Amino acid sequence: MADEHDGTAATGNAEAADVTYLPHEKLEEMQLEGVRRTLVNCYEHIPFYKRSFDEAGFDPYHLASLDDLTNAPFVTKQDLRDAAPYGMLAVPLSDVREIHMSSGTTGVATLGAYTQHDLDFWADCFARGIRYAGGGANDVVQVAYGYGLFTGGLGAHYGALASGATVIPTSAGNTERQIRILREMGTTILCCTPSYAMHIADTALEMGLDPSRDFHLKAGIHGAEPFSDNFRAELERKLDYKVLDIYGLTETMGPGVACECLEQDGLHLAEDHFFAEIIDPATGKRLPDGEWGELVLTTLDREASPVVRYRTRDITRILPGECPCGCTHKRIDRLHGRTDDMLIIRGVNVFPSQIEDVMKTFDQVSSWYQIEVGTDERSLDVVTLKAEANPDFDFDQTGAIEALQRQISARLKTDLSVGIKVRIVEPKSISRSTGKAKRVIDTRKGIK
Amino acid sequence: MMIKQISVFLENDKGRLAALCRCLADAGVNMSALSIADTPEYGLVRIVCNEADKAKAALDAAGYRARVTKVTAVAVPNRPGGLAELLETLDDADISVEYGYCFSHQDGNAIFALKVTDSAQAAEAVFAIERAGFQILEEGELD
Numbered sequence: 001m002a003d004e005h006d007g008t009a010a011t012g013n014a015e016a017a018d019v020t021y022l023p024h025e026k027l028e029e030m031q032l033e034g035v036r037r038t039l040v041n042c043y044e045h046i047p048f049y050k051r052s053f054d055e056a057g058f059d060p061y062h063l064a065s066l067d068d069l070t071n072a073p074f075v076t077k078q079d080l081r082d083a084a085p086y087g088m089l090a091v092p093l094s095d096v097r098e099i100h101m102s103s104g105t106t107g108v109a110t111l112g113a114y115t116q117h118d119l120d121f122w123a124d125c126f127a128r129g130i131r132y133a134g135g136g137a138n139d140v141v142q143v144a145y146g147y148g149l150f151t152g153g154l155g156a157h158y159g160a161l162a163s164g165a166t167v168i169p170t171s172a173g174n175t176e177r178q179i180r181i182l183r184e185m186g187t188t189i190l191c192c193t194p195s196y197a198m199h200i201a202d203t204a205l206e207m208g209l210d211p212s213r214d215f216h217l218k219a220g221i222h223g224a225e226p227f228s229d230n231f232r233a234e235l236e237r238k239l240d241y242k243v244l245d246i247y248g249l250t251e252t253m254g255p256g257v258a259c260e261c262l263e264q265d266g267l268h269l270a271e272d273h274f275f276a277e278i279i280d281p282a283t284g285k286r287l288p289d290g291e292w293g294e295l296v297l298t299t300l301d302r303e304a305s306p307v308v309r310y311r312t313r314d315i316t317r318i319l320p321g322e323c324p325c326g327c328t329h330k331r332i333d334r335l336h337g338r339t340d341d342m343l344i345i346r347g348v349n350v351f352p353s354q355i356e357d358v359m360k361t362f363d364q365v366s367s368w369y370q371i372e373v374g375t376d377e378r379s380l381d382v383v384t385l386k387a388e389a390n391p392d393f394d395f396d397q398t399g400a401i402e403a404l405q406r407q408i409s410a411r412l413k414t415d416l417s418v419g420i421k422v423r424i425v426e427p428k429s430i431s432r433s434t435g436k437a438k439r440v441i442d443t444r445k446g447i448k
Numbered sequence: 449m450m451i452k453q454i455s456v457f458l459e460n461d462k463g464r465l466a467a468l469c470r471c472l473a474d475a476g477v478n479m480s481a482l483s484i485a486d487t488p489e490y491g492l493v494r495i496v497c498n499e500a501d502k503a504k505a506a507l508d509a510a511g512y513r514a515r516v517t518k519v520t521a522v523a524v525p526n527r528p529g530g531l532a533e534l535l536e537t538l539d540d541a542d543i544s545v546e547y548g549y550c551f552s553h554q555d556g557n558a559i560f561a562l563k564v565t566d567s568a569q570a571a572e573a574v575f576a577i578e579r580a581g582f583q584i585l586e587e588g589e590l591d
């Protein structure tokens with residue numbers, strides 16, 4: 001067993017257990033060392049970083065503090081794509097043991113390469129998610145994420161192995177067989193996407209099963225897609241277990257970059273492997289803890305595919321304060337959408353999800369909405385939120401609609417610092433598509 | 449002492465009212481009254497018809513936001529001052545009217561459908577109206 005205070009070479013489960021309880025100052029020391037190592041590694045082995053640091057006049061050899069990392073340029077998904085397939089490798093291909101690729105739904109796939117060390121700490125990070133769920137050697141983990149290039153399946157698989165649990169690698173699909181295994185093999189932890197978990201739950205109920213009696217689930221680790229609190233509550237009710245979120249991305253590792261604990265109040269970042277910043281996506285400025293912005297990640301000990309200040313395009317915030325679970329690693333909030341969805345209204349960044357949060361506090365309206373952005377005769381941005389009234393809203397009262405519109409508008413003004421006109425509209429006048437709803441219509445000139 | 453009324457939330461847009469009426473027609477609903485409270489953006493359409501629940505079901509199925517609400521229907525004598533006397537009666541009793549609209553009945557009388565602002569005063573309103581000699585109509589008396 002290694003020195004319990006030394007978390008710098010976290011390769012085994014016991015060490016990882018300790019590193020999640022390290023005092024934060026100690027973690028920050030490790031992070032500074034790790035960032036320094038990554039800067040030099042990238043500069044010396046990846047032509048992209050040499051060019052990018054030199055152009056920005058950034059010196060990778062003398063980083064005085066983690067705050068000074070704000071002087072380093074960002075790396076974007078496009079940069080990674082441009083360097084595909086092997087341009088971002090920091091080690092010879094002979095040292096690479098495994099390669100994964102991002103789903104590539106938004107363009108050319110980006111590649112994640114792993115040395116044995118990289119695979120080991122990935123397994124360790126995912127294993128934390130299982131441990132936070134109360135899982136370990138006595139658990140049976142069913143991995144119903146797709147196995148393959150997608151990091152979900154094998155990431156969960158390696159994590160479950162590292163946690164000491166028994167793994168059943170069902171991969172995704174064949175739902176009735178998943179259900180049979182859940183029932184007969186005594187699965188205690190289910191790893192899959194949240195939407196697939198819901199499909200499994202609904203299918204089990206249709207088959208006449210009672211999950212609280214027929215299954216032995218205690219937790220589900222469901223990542224790769226954002227899901228709402230209501231969705232979580234529904235899943236927990238249907239399958240009688242705890243639903244925990246997990247975050248990750250192929251560009252920095254895969255699932256396990258951050259894992260939710262049983263407090264269900266934010267996801268603990270693996271701060272011994274990643275240094276996280278939150279920036280204003282419009283200006284690139286670093287934001288203090290508690291403020292919403294884009295998550296930017298720097299790897300600390302990734303060998304094959306290190307990144308410096310990778311812009312994830314995911315919107316979250318660092319939750320201030322300590323978690324009652326005892327883990328000292330900072331938490332990120334559950335994802336709040338992507339920067340691609342962000343609107344800039346009169347200079348203020350607005351995410352559709354923030355508007356959604358406000359609407360959720362009003363029982364009188366449904367979750368269907370549309371935001372229209374245009375300009376008035378003085379070329380100022382004008383935003384109108386169209387919302388549908390719920391069937392039990394008593395609009396027959398004189399002034400009831402105006403009052404509701406005013407209340408929602410006032411709340412938006414308080415929470416978002418932007419004046420938004422609210423209009424209650426007829427049901428179904430907001431188009432519903434089977435896929436993603438068209439939430440934003442931006443008619444301003446020069447805006448894509 | 450109330451009759452059922454259908455309230456429909458409609459966007460103030462070309463063809464919306466026509467579509468609403470067609471929807472009710474297709475459901476075999478016959479209207480005896482229709483009033484519109486309009487704003488530049490939307491309108492509230494209030495309808496008295498022969499089968500309120502059937503109308504509501506048809507509107508729900510067609511995706512309208514419709515509610516069944518209750519209003520008081522009062523027969524108003526067909527002569528100058530008929531409605532003024534009714535409203536003065538309510539005013540004297542300190543009862544304010546949220547909204548109201550008139551329509552004619554086949555017996556020659558006019559009918560005033562009204563909703564009092566404070567629903568706790570509804571019974572008091574009925575009492576005051578009847579004491580003043582007006583006739584309040586029940587569901588079914590309108591057909």
